[in-house]
Amino acid sequence: RKEVEQDPGPFNVPEGATVAFNCTYSNSASQSFFWYRQDCRKEPKLLMSVYSSGNEDGRFTAQLNRASQYISLLIRDSKLSDSATYLCVLYTNAGKSTFGDGTTLTVKP
Amino acid sequence: EPEVTQTPSHQVTQMGQEVILRCVPISNHLYFYWYRQILGQKVEFLVSFYNNEISEKSEIFDDQFSVERPDGSNFTLKIRSTKLEDSAMYFCAGNTQSLDEQFFGPGTRLTVL
Numbered sequence: 001r002k003e004v005e006q007d008p009g010p011f012n013v014p015e016g017a018t019v020a021f022n023c024t025y026s027n028s029a030s031q032s033f034f035w036y037r038q039d040c041r042k043e044p045k046l047l048m049s050v051y052s053s054g055n056e057d058g059r060f061t062a063q064l065n066r067a068s069q070y071i072s073l074l075i076r077d078s079k080l081s082d083s084a085t086y087l088c089v090l091y092t093n094a095g096k097s098t099f100g101d102g103t104t105l106t107v108k109p
Numbered sequence: 110e111p112e113v114t115q116t117p118s119h120q121v122t123q124m125g126q127e128v129i130l131r132c133v134p135i136s137n138h139l140y141f142y143w144y145r146q147i148l149g150q151k152v153e154f155l156v157s158f159y160n161n162e163i164s165e166k167s168e169i170f171d172d173q174f175s176v177e178r179p180d181g182s183n184f185t186l187k188i189r190s191t192k193l194e195d196s197a198m199y200f201c202a203g204n205t206q207s208l209d210e211q212f213f214g215p216g217t218r219l220t221v222l
Contacts, residue, residue, distance in 0.1 A: 032208040043200055043213035044152060087152065095140065095157035095164035095207050102151060 001026055006088050006100035014108055017078045021103050023088030024070040030090040030098075033064050035073045037084045038102065044087055048073070078107045111135045113214035115201050121220045122191055130186045130217045132201030140207050141184045143176060145169070145197040146216075152200070158184065159207070191221045 006023045013019050021035075033050040048055060050062040050071045061074040075082055088100035114133045122128050134141055143155040157164040158176055175187045184203075188195055198218050202211040 034210060038152075041198075043215050045213070046210045049210060091208050093208065095142075095159065096167070097142065097144075097154045097157075097211070099144075099152040099154070 002101075003027055003098045004088055004090060004100040006086075007103045008101075009103040009105070011103065011105045012108060013078055013105070015078055015080060017107070018074065018076045019078060019105060020075075021073045021086055021088075021105075022070055023072070023100050024068075025088075025090055025098075026069065027090065027092065027098070028069065029092050031093050032091040033071050034089045034091075035062055035071075036087040036089055036099075038087055039084050044089075044099075047086070075105075078105075080107050080109065083107045113201055113203060113212050115199075115214035115217050117217060118215070119218045119220070121222065124193055124221055125190050128188050128191055128219065130188075130199050130201075130219070132184045132186075132214055133182055134184055134201065134203035135212060136182075138203035138205055138212070140164075140204050141176075141178065142202040142211060143186045144200045144202065144213075146200065147194075147197045155186070157207075164207075188219075191219075193221050195219060196221045 035047040036044040037047045038044045048062045050064045054063045059076045063072045085102040090098045141158040146152045155170045156166040173189045178184045198216045200216045201214040204211045
């Protein structure tokens with residue numbers, strides 16, 4: 001079983017749509033959780049940190065469920081500029097990071 | 110806003126040659142990382158580095174790889190004898206606390222011929 005499993009995608013949605021991504025993880029020692037976005041041939045950039053209490057940043061909402069070992073990302077009112085690959089990332093206290101395979105989102109006019 | 114920089118942006122080398130990839134992290138960062146991403150594949154962790162020592166390394170980071178931060182600014186990844194399968198984008202990253210978000214450099218594209 002992979003350490004991090006993401007929705008395989010791709011997701012193709014119209015502008016204004018709401019889209020949700022899920023990510024499950026197997027290492028219960030994981031300490032920090034993040035969603036990064038990666039544009040084609042660019043470096044990953046932080047989108048949001050993910051907490052058990054849930055957090056929201058504008059159109060983006062992230063949630064962590066430690067008991068079920070999954071994290072989610074919800075994007076409301078999708079924009080063309082949201083088109084990217086979304087990466088689920090976990091860190092352990094030992095300094096090791098694990099990335100998911102990524103879920104590609106294409107928002108179409 | 111401070112940024113992580115990496116040089117060169119693209120390195121082409123012959124199989125068997127040594128390469129050194131360079132990174133200048135953000136000045137107040139204490140933890141440093143190297144990742145690689147083969148074209149079309151996921152980002153893979155290579156190594157983490159703190160207090161001039163390797164904290165953690167992956168199975169990919171074998172004896173052909175080494176890292177150092179000799180002068181307190183540059184953070185380098187050396188590949189001693191490159192193989193064709195080392196062709197990838199290599200990203201450097203850093204943070205102030207090991208569990209905080211990491212800031213990535215723009216990457217070095219390594220092509221091994």
